[in-house]
Amino acid sequence: MGLETLSPALILLLAAVLIGLLRGHARTAVVLLAPLLTLWAVWQVPDGVQGTVKFLSYYIEPVEGSPLRRLFATVFAIMVFVGGLYAYRVARWYELSAAFAYASGAVGVCFAGDLITLFLYWELMALFSTVVVWCGGTPAARAAGIRYAIMHLLGGVILKVGIEGVVVGTGSIQVQPMLAHDFSTWMILIGILINAAAPPVSAWLADAYPESSPTGSVFLSAFTTKTAVLALILLFPGEPVLIGVGLFMVMYGIIYALLENDARRILAYSIVNQVGFMVCAVGIGTQMALNGAAAHAFAHIIYKALLFMSAGVVIYRTGKSKCTDLGGLFRTMPLTTACGIIGALAISSFPLTSGFTTKSMISQAAVDESLVVVYMLLTAASAGVFLHAGIKFPWFVFFQRDSGLRPKDAPWNMGLAMVLFAGLCIVLGVFPELLYSLLPYPVEYVPYTAGKVLFYLQLLLFSGLAFFVLLPLMKRTETISLDTDWLWRRAGPALLRLAEKGLAIMGAVIDRLRLRSQQLAQRLATRYLGQPHTADSKERGVFARSWPIGTTALWIAGLLSAYVLLYYL
Amino acid sequence: MSDNSKHSQADEQLHWLVRPATIRKLWIGFSVVLALTVVAQSVIYVKGYFGIDAWFGFGAVYGFASCLLMVLVAKVLGVVLKRPGDYYQEPGATHSTNDSKRVVEESVDGT
Numbered sequence: 242m243g244l245e246t247l248s249p250a251l252i253l254l255l256a257a258v259l260i261g262l263l264r265g266h267a268r269t270a271v272v273l274l275a276p277l278l279t280l281w282a283v284w285q286v287p288d289g290v291q292g293t294v295k296f297l298s299y300y301i302e303p304v305e306g307s308p309l310r311r312l313f314a315t316v317f318a319i320m321v322f323v324g325g326l327y328a329y330r331v332a333r334w335y336e337l338s339a340a341f342a343y344a345s346g347a348v349g350v351c352f353a354g355d356l357i358t359l360f361l362y363w364e365l366m367a368l369f370s371t372v373v374v375w376c377g378g379t380p381a382a383r384a385a386g387i388r389y390a391i392m393h394l395l396g397g398v399i400l401k402v403g404i405e406g407v408v409v410g411t412g413s414i415q416v417q418p419m420l421a422h423d424f425s426t427w428m429i430l431i432g433i434l435i436n437a438a439a440p441p442v443s444a445w446l447a448d449a450y451p452e453s454s455p456t457g458s459v460f461l462s463a464f465t466t467k468t469a470v471l472a473l474i475l476l477f478p479g480e481p482v483l484i485g486v487g488l489f490m491v492m493y494g495i496i497y498a499l500l501e502n503d504a505r506r507i508l509a510y511s512i513v514n515q516v517g518f519m520v521c522a523v524g525i526g527t528q529m530a531l532n533g534a535a536a537h538a539f540a541h542i543i544y545k546a547l548l549f550m551s552a553g554v555v556i557y558r559t560g561k562s563k564c565t566d567l568g569g570l571f572r573t574m575p576l577t578t579a580c581g582i583i584g585a586l587a588i589s590s591f592p593l594t595s596g597f598t599t600k601s602m603i604s605q606a607a608v609d610e611s612l613v614v615v616y617m618l619l620t621a622a623s624a625g626v627f628l629h630a631g632i633k634f635p636w637f638v639f640f641q642r643d644s645g646l647r648p649k650d651a652p653w654n655m656g657l658a659m660v661l662f663a664g665l666c667i668v669l670g671v672f673p674e675l676l677y678s679l680l681p682y683p684v685e686y687v688p689y690t691a692g693k694v695l696f697y698l699q700l701l702l703f704s705g706l707a708f709f710v711l712l713p714l715m716k717r718t719e720t721i722s723l724d725t726d727w728l729w730r731r732a733g734p735a736l737l738r739l740a741e742k743g744l745a746i747m748g749a750v751i752d753r754l755r756l757r758s759q760q761l762a763q764r765l766a767t768r769y770l771g772q773p774h775t776a777d778s779k780e781r782g783v784f785a786r787s788w789p790i791g792t793t794a795l796w797i798a799g800l801l802s803a804y805v806l807l808y809y810l
Numbered sequence: 811m812s813d814n815s816k817h818s819q820a821d822e823q824l825h826w827l828v829r830p831a832t833i834r835k836l837w838i839g840f841s842v843v844l845a846l847t848v849v850a851q852s853v854i855y856v857k858g859y860f861g862i863d864a865w866f867g868f869g870a871v872y873g874f875a876s877c878l879l880m881v882l883v884a885k886v887l888g889v890v891l892k893r894p895g896d897y898y899q900e901p902g903a904t905h906s907t908n909d910s911k912r913v914v915e916e917s918v919d920g921t
Contacts, residue, residue: 495880495884496880496883496884496887499880499881499884500884500887500888500891500892502895569828571827572825608859613860616859616860617860620863620872620876621872621876621880624872624873624876624877625876625877625880628877628880628881643828690857691854691855692854692855692856692857693856693857695847695850695851695854695856695869696856696863696868696869697869698847698869699847699848699851699867699868699869699870699873700869700870700872700873701873702843702844702847702870702873703844703869703870703871703873703874703877704873704874704876704877705840706840706844706874707873707874707877707878707881708877711877711878711881714881714882714885715881718892719894719895720888720892720893720894720895721892721893721894721895721897721898722887722888722891722892722893723890723891723892723893724891730898731898
């Protein structure tokens with residue numbers, strides 16, 4: 242086994258262990274240097290499979306390089322670095338350690354050449370992301386973490402069932418494109434889609450992420466869903482089901498974000514919305530679409546982390562996350578406000594931001610395939626993104642009314658992390674070639690034509706107008722919105738309680754019946770089989786009692802006739 | 811600290827950004843920009859892919875209309891889906907306001 246079969250992910254895994262062992266500056270050094278080392282290692286992986294290792298009776302391929310895999314690993318490594326910078330002074334060591342192990346799983350999936358390696362790193366992610374959720378430290382975080390773990394372990398089992406089926410059916414453990422045409426491939430698809438927060442289980446995302454700590458949610462926003470997008474690109478490019486699933490996610494994210502009151506939950510719903518764009522692109526499956534999905538994932542990780550960072554600073558400084566409690570923070574938090582607005586513009590794909598140069602590729606892919614309805618829905622959704630994330634988030638958190646809160650602006654490290662990502666959002670928007678040159682397929686797409694920019698400006702600015710015109714309709718209420726998780730958080734337990742009550746009633750009825758039949762048998766026995774108390778007043782068993790002669794004679798006659806009957810048969 | 815005096819001044823006197831006069835100016839400015847984006851279409855050619863999306867001002871109308879529709883759909887769904895914030899809390903459990911405790915515990919940095 243050579244050095245080339247060691248995945249860059251192992252650097253982060255080692256760092257996760259070291260973070261636990263080291264203290265003070267040494268730990269800070271690990272937090273900041275390990276991601277950079279990983280980034281370097283990612284770019285040392287050449288194309289193709291880098292050797293095999295025998296594991297059980299399979300030859301697994303722990304490291305396989307390709308432009309697409311390197312692209313995702315690159316953005317994951319950048320994310321760990323900036324996330325580490327953002328978090329290291331506030332987060333507990335175990336949260337950092339878990340976040341690094343979690344990121345290690347994500348980077349491992351990027352380079353997994355076979356399904357077994359992919360599954361192992363997949364589960365590593367599930368385990369340590371649960372720990373990150375738990376690091377929220379509140380009872381609500383504990384409960385949400387358990388629900389999160391159940392969902393992801395269930396997803397893991399479904400994925401494993403699918404992998405077993407494919408391995409048995411085809412004899413190959415390769416990660417290669419397939420279509421969902423039989424049971425096993427469907428299981429793999431469903432297992433991946435659970436991690437992508439696809440319907441009907443999208444609720445896990447908005448349930449768990451907002452319960453984590455302000456720093457934890459920054460890490461959580463980046464890895465799980467985007468690894469699922471990568472897995473979809475690798476395994477199911479052009480799977481038509483994904484177009485519908487993606488469009489549903491896009492609309493679901495917008496509607497739920499519009500209803501939501503909690504700032505981080507708004508952002509969580511908009512993750513579902515954005516991943517919907519990518520899932521839809523994977524479903525379209527052309528080179529343009531897959532380029533778009535990969536580029537959008539890259540840009541999305543950056544601006545979404547930026548948004549979670551600005552929300553995280555607000556929560557860290559004020560302890561509040563509900564829109565009804567916040568407002569007017571721009572007075573004392575100018576940097577956080579500016580970075581939040583840049584993130585919000587990027588997610589809304591405003592021209593000159595990374596969202597514009599990447600998301601418009603997906604729309605273009607729909608145009609190229611003449612998918613009119615898909616294009617129109619994606620365009621409407623772009624307007625909706627500006628509505629729910631682009632304006633709603635900064636407006637209700639930083640402007641709106643004066644909440645009277647005068648918190649300090651971000652600590653320097655959090656501020657620096659936000660400035661780095663805000664800068665990247667704009668750099669990728671102004672110089673899209675930087676990202677285009679990393680994409681898996683050659684790019685001939687020109688994002689900036691006067692007509693396209695004008696069209697998007699009309700679309701976005703008039704959705705902005707719609708926001709302020711319809712503001713009375715969007716009054717924040719202290720509510721949550723029901724989702725499918727109602728089924729297992731309310732209906733399930735209620736059904737259980739009902740079943741429990743039903744069983745208890747049945748038990749009581751049976752008890753009463755038993756008692757009655759016992760009494761009846763007792764009476765019958767007393768009547769026909771003699772008194773329980775004989776002459777000496779001691780209680781005896783049924784057959785030890787003194788029986789009336791008549792009964793005894795009847796029994797004997799019965800037994801003898803049975804004997805005679807059996808003898809002649 | 812100069813910060814404090816600055817704050818108290820800002821509190822007595824509205825921040826310039828939220829004064830009614832500024833807001834009125836912002837509305838006017840915003841309206842002009844909106845009008846410009848539509849008018850600009852008479853100069854700049856917007857390539858339509860499916861016929862209707864090349865219509866004059868299509869982006870503006872489509873953006874506004876789809877947002878209106880989404881807000882209305884959300885409003886209607888909200889009637890069915892919205893529940894009080896403590897809906898999922900166990901009846902006996904104490905209400906934990908998400909993050910406030912954590913912040914007190916963790917405000918260790920000196921900036």
